[in-house]
Amino acid sequence: MTRLIPLAFLGEGEVGRVVEIRAGRGLTRRLLAMGIAPGMKVRVLKSSGPGPILVEVGQTRIALGRGVAMKVIVGGWDAWPM
């Protein structure tokens, strides 16, 4: 049973798989369309201190505010085979 945590808590370099998005419809749709969707592997590129975090989904780099990253729930953040 994997622990589920918000994306905002992942450390730099860690990889997680998106399990759920807990946000309003507008934000959810934006995230889904940009590639942050349940099942997608997300790698955290930059996450130091307060301020937006930088993640990689597929070949795309996306910057997310902390608040937004708190609404993306990920799990299984061991290495995920691709």
Add this chain to the structure above:
Amino acid sequence: MANVKRKMIKVALAGNPNVGKSVIFNNLTGAHQHVGNWPGKTVDKKEGFHKVDDRVIYIVDLPGTYSLTALSVEEMIARDYIIYERPDVVVDIVDASNLERNLYLTMQLIELGANVVIALNKIDLAEKAGMKIDHRRLEDELGVPVIPTVAPKKRGMRELVDKIIELAEGNPRGHGGKTLCYEPRVERFIERLQEEVASREKIVQLFNPRWVAIKLLEGDEDVIKKLSEIEGGEEVIEKGAKLREEMGRELGDPEVAIADARYAVIKGIVSRAVGELKRLTASDLLDHVLLDKYLGIPIFFVILWWWFQMAFIGSAPFCDILGDGFAALGEALTGITGHPFIDYLFFGEYGIIQGIGAVLSFVPLIMLLYFILALLEDSGYMARAAFVMEKAMRKVGLSGRTIIPMIMGFGCNVPAVYATRIIPEEADRLVAILTNPLMLCGARLVFFSAIAAAFYGAYAGDILFSLYALGVILAFIVAIILRKTFFRRRVSPFVLELPAYQKPSFKVAAVRMWDRGSMYLRKALGIILIGLLIIGILTATDAETLTFTTDPERSLVAALGRSLAPIFTPLNWDWRFVVAMIFGFVAKEIVLGASAMLYGAGEEEIASRLASLYNPIDMYGYMTFILIYIPCIVTIAAIRQETGSWKWTAFAVIYGLILAYIVNLLIVTIGHLLLG
């Protein structure tokens, strides 16, 4: 046959933002294009033609979108166009280096029932990233034709056009690719609802049943609205709602379940059609440094400083050449018409030619500012700048993306106001628009640099910098206040894609530069010309006898100035300051020329003349007033257009006046208190 009627093929271009859609549009339409507005919306509509043999391909560039929900104006425009205008072919431009994200839109286009051709663009970038994409396999998997393209090099354009024609003439409208089935648990719901929809004739005539079913399960408000107006629609909506609820109980939020299913399909397709994926290290490394916690912002300031130095110092000789040129022109043409009034107006020392010259002499600066900015944008750096500044900007209630319009404002506020379109959240955008005029633009620099040199000698650079800084600080203060009062909504979520780094193209930069810089040029040649004419006439007309006079003291403007002067006595203003300020309504560049005229001095000497007459503190106060008070007419027009509301435009004008008066008063009072 004398008159062969050309066959017309209607094509729409769709795709994510930043995929090279505009480049392909330009490749296909060349000079035969036209930019307008989508009716009733503030989104650009680009349309054009491409002629091949006896056919005309009419192309519409739909707004770039990541999906086709009912949420944003752009997405609604795109999908309504496809549903109601029924283009023969929809070209979906897909960024090969971002395949999964782009295919999300592709699937929705296919579900919509459009006749899709995929232009697989940026395959060079994908190869650079170590991806080998088998486009024939992709064609098989998706069931729609895939044409590899490299838009900037125009590779694949011929094949694309051929395929468009082939599809348009062979394949009647409404046939998407093969049906891409989702996983069984989701597919079950879709099929049940689809059956229901398919049985209603009136609906099937307009929409693709499968698309309607999926949209209803997603809870799409716009589809529900559209259906309610069709015969048989209400029942379908009801059935849809029931199934949606059932789906919710079984699978959780239906919208997420469907998106999940979509991505599963996409992942499968990509895994079968794409080869080895490798890491792109250079880009990672650059980001690691440019977005560094400690060095990120300092590096941004390095680049900002460099940009300003290059633009100001690099353009200086050209500005001087233009200035001298116009002065010489004015002199050479003096007396040419022989009619004293016209002569004075046009070629006199403070005539129109001189005025236009003063304005145009700043054009090289504006152009260079924008050219370099465009290079920085094209390279991909500016998105990093927005990222790095986001945290700091949030503290004053602005989004990180506001950086770009703010910087542009230092050249000219007009294109800067238009540039606020890149800010997605309305509240953020409005605040950015309302505070932009506080950015010290090139026009005000005309006046300030002349005054600073004469009044403050060695401290001139200092004074100028303080004015720039004052503008920025006031912008932050106003933003904070606006956030606390009118825009007390919660902070908008920050989601920003960082595009891949690339070598900036000089051609693209030149086009962008011209796009933005030409607004300044048009302003100069339009408004300012008229403004100068009116001012000239008013100044050369005696207030009492209404005849020509070369003595400004007796003119109509003097009368106006004197009548308003009492309001400004606490600020230690002369009536001439009032008049010059009023002329600044038209364009801020005119303030200098107007002052020159009113004091009877040439533009060269006016600054030193003022220095001998007035106190440096009072002058500084006056300069801050000119810095802050209302935006010039062209900027006001831009604000009106971009905010779409007279209320906010009026607000911008009024708060500017009030703030300017207060700041001027403070400076004059405190200044004299401290320095006597």
Add this chain to the structure above:
Amino acid sequence: MSRVDSLTYILASILSILYPIYGAIQFYKGAVAWWLPWICGEEIQLGVKVGDAYIPNIFPDPFSGIILIIIGVIFARSIYLSKRNPGLADGFLFVGWILASMMLILNLVVLAADILDTYYPLIWGGEIEEPWTLGSDPWGISPHLILGIIATPIYSKIKPLLKQLIP
């Protein structure tokens, strides 16, 4: 370590010392000249006198000084990382080289612009007020140019990175 590597790290070490030094001097001179003229605004220079000009010429400008210091810090960071994480160190070298080159180009543009500004009246047979000399130029050949030239050989080390971005 290969020859390219050792050369690069020697250069980077030199630059991580020179940039901050010139930057600090420039900041001091600038602060004194612009804001605190009562402090002895000594004509501090750290270079070779050629004719009536110094090479490099440290012109007083506090902001330029800060900029030079920042670039110095970037090179210092790359040296610091060179032992623990050479991959990341390359990143800082890359950015350092880019910024150093940008400053080099800036200095050249400034010189060209100043020369043009002095001599353009000749185009229509006008007169020049004063001929241009390196010594009279507000910038002259400043640290931006000299240090930028010193940084140029680093190109061979970061060339593969550049090729990755621009094929």
